[in-house]
Amino acid sequence: MSGKDPLMVQVAQHVEDLDRATTFYTETLGLPLIARFGPLVFVDLGGTRLLLEEAAPPALLYLRVDGLDQQIEHLKHAGVEIVSAPHDIFTDTEGLFGGHWTVESQAFIRDSEGNLLGLVGHRS
Template identity: 45%
Template sequence: MRFVQVAQHADDLKRAAAFYAALFDVEPAALFDPPGLLFFDVGGVRLLLEKGAPSSLLYFEVADLHGTVAALRSRGVKIVQDPQLIYTHDDNTLGPSNSEEWMAFIEDSESNTVGLVSHTLAAGD
């Protein structure tokens, strides 16, 4: 079994397409309108944006969290929470061993909160 798709609420597909295309640096994989379905391929998992979907809290991994947040802020994206250290991984249970997990939260074009995550080498390593 593998994870195939996750849905996220979007009132305005054009606005959501522009926001997520800029965030992912990739164009949508498909648009079916009607009935109002917008898809992105995110690492082999489909992100479905549609009006009828509930709002979900999604987390996306980024290579440079601080740089990504700074770039989003400069574009006028609302930063809900600046980057902060969440956890230091001693083993590979939930993240790379000997890494720090950092998170920040932004608001997308549809007023959904989106988590951004990165892992860096733990301090002292």
């Protein structure tokens, strides 16, 4: 395995409606579109490619977001299904996960295709 490059290069997510899913991930979530090649759409997840494709199996993605509570309010107003409101998951007082944070909170939503999507926020 290479040293400096990210280990995760790409993750695929199943979609039923490619146009609808592309709009959800790029406009609703605000992620940058990399490219579209026929039935394949690539979105940038901060250096990891998200492949949206009808033939892909479902995946459970966890996306780090700033201001988790505010993001959930924004998504709620956009009509996104909130499955689970933000709640604290873990307190990392020993730096086990190597972040510059102490508390990890998570919330869960459904994307435009019905896939469960985890949103993760960190705070000191």
